[in-house]
Amino acid sequence: MTFNLSNLKGSIPPIITPFKKNGDVDYETYAQLVEFQVKNGSHGVLINGTTSEPSTLTTAERNKLVDIAVKTVAGRIPVVAATGSQSLWESKELTQHAVDAGADCLLIVTPYYIKPPQRGLVQYYLDLTKDITTPWMIYHIPGRTVINVTLETLKEIKEKSPSFVGMKHAVNDLGFVTECLAEFGPEFKIFVGLEELSFPMMAIGACGLMNAVGNLRPKVLSDMCEAVFENDMVKACAYHDSLLEVNQSVFYETNPIPMKYMMKHMGLLKENHHRLPMVSAGAELEKRLDAVLLRAKMI
Numbered sequence: 280m281t282f283n284l285s286n287l288k289g290s291i292p293p294i295i296t297p298f299k300k301n302g303d304v305d306y307e308t309y310a311q312l313v314e315f316q317v318k319n320g321s322h323g324v325l326i327n328g329t330t331s332e333p334s335t336l337t338t339a340e341r342n343k344l345v346d347i348a349v350k351t352v353a354g355r356i357p358v359v360a361a362t363g364s365q366s367l368w369e370s371k372e373l374t375q376h377a378v379d380a381g382a383d384c385l386l387i388v389t390p391y392y393i394k395p396p397q398r399g400l401v402q403y404y405l406d407l408t409k410d411i412t413t414p415w416m417i418y419h420i421p422g423r424t425v426i427n428v429t430l431e432t433l434k435e436i437k438e439k440s441p442s443f444v445g446m447k448h449a450v451n452d453l454g455f456v457t458e459c460l461a462e463f464g465p466e467f468k469i470f471v472g473l474e475e476l477s478f479p480m481m482a483i484g485a486c487g488l489m490n491a492v493g494n495l496r497p498k499v500l501s502d503m504c505e506a507v508f509e510n511d512m513v514k515a516c517a518y519h520d521s522l523l524e525v526n527q528s529v530f531y532e533t534n535p536i537p538m539k540y541m542m543k544h545m546g547l548l549k550e551n552h553h554r555l556p557m558v559s560a561g562a563e564l565e566k567r568l569d570a571v572l573l574r575a576k577m578i
Contacts, residue, residue: 282383284414284444286357287468288486289322289508290500292493293330293361295535295542296344298552304340306347308549312494313351315547320501321493323357324348325386327373329423329449330491330535333361335554338369342376349381359489363388363418370407378413385411386447386489388418389426397432404436404443414442420449420472430458437463447472447489453480460484474526478519481507491529491538492522495545495577528571536560541568544578 294312297305316324326348327333327341336344345360352358360377362385364370370387377385390403408415417436421427428446436443445468448456453476456469460483470489471480477488481504493500499518506515531537539551540560551559560568572578 282357282414284468287323287359287384287414287444289504290320290488290490290493290497291323291325291357291359291470292316292321292497292500293325293328293489293491294348295491295494295539295548296331296333296336297548298550298554300550300552302552302554304336304344306343309344310347310351312547313348316493316497317352317355319497321356321497322487322501322504323359323383324352325359325361325489326382327361328386328418328489329420330494330538331361332535332554332557335557338372341373342380345377345380345382357383359384359386359416361386361388361418363390365390365392367403367407374407374411378411382413384444385413385415386418387415388420389424389428391424391426394426397429400426400428400432401435401439405439408440408442412442414444415440416443416445416447416468416470418447418449418472420447422449430455430462433459434462444468445470445486448480448485449473451476453483456480456485457483474522474529477522477526478503478507478516481515482512490526491534492526494535494538494547495525495541496522522575524571525575525577528568531567532560532564533557537564537568540565541572541577544569544572 297308360382362373449472503518542548543551
């Protein structure tokens with residue numbers, strides 16, 4: 280069955296990866312977290328996004344998370360699989376597995392650390408997706424990858440890759456969003472990747488969110504998106520404002536350190552373990568996050 284691209288919109292949270300104390304991935308809890316998103320109104324799930332700590336996972340582990348998500352969702356909402364790496368060959372392996380597993384869309388991050396020129400980005404994406412008919416998007420997050428994508432690069436990729444449909448934009452740059460929509464039209468899928476810009480970016484044409492806070496409050500984010508779709512901007516803005524401090528708290532320390540601690544405190548996770556060099560929240564951060572959750576009436 281061909282995926283209906285019109286369903287790719289709304290709140291699509293990047294699911295965290297739960298770890299056991301010994302460092303193993305807790306796949307059982309992961310499936311429960313995916314089901315939690317379905318039951319709480321998320322419009323989709325993003326697998327192996329930044330919040331999932333994918334650079335600490337093996338290729339086999341990332342692939343298994345995609346398999347579990349597709350099986351758990353069972354067609355009820357779209358599954359977006361993040362399949363990018365700094366290695367073209369690893370990205371190809373991850374991408375092909377996600378396609379074969381039945382992911383509805385692919386999200387491919389700009390290669391990190393390497394800092395390629397724009398012509399290298401074009402060739403990378405075209406080579407990676409040349410045999411792929413599954414819709415795919417670029418994950419634009421220069422704060423992590425230290426590389427920006429230009430409008431000219433997007434135009435060349437759009438001209439040469441029929442399955443290229445959009446971008447997750449994790450940059451404080453609303454002007455670039457407007458430029459992209461003016462160039463490619465409203466059908467170009469732009470997802471918000473920064474919590475603080477959730478409502479502002481949707482107000483100027485973004486079709487949805489891929490925000491870490493969705494791990495905590497999926498219903499509020501899906502309701503905000505629905506309000507935008509209904510053109511009720513006052514209501515949507517109110518939802519956005521209600522999450523101000525929670526949105527800020529996600530970045531009190533590197534994501535997903537605060538996220539996992541808050542999920543544990545809310546009873547969504549048994550433990551908030553990470554893999555080195557990521558570490559769990561310290562006592563001072565825990566105290567600060569406890570106060571945020573209390574003020575937000577989330578505990």
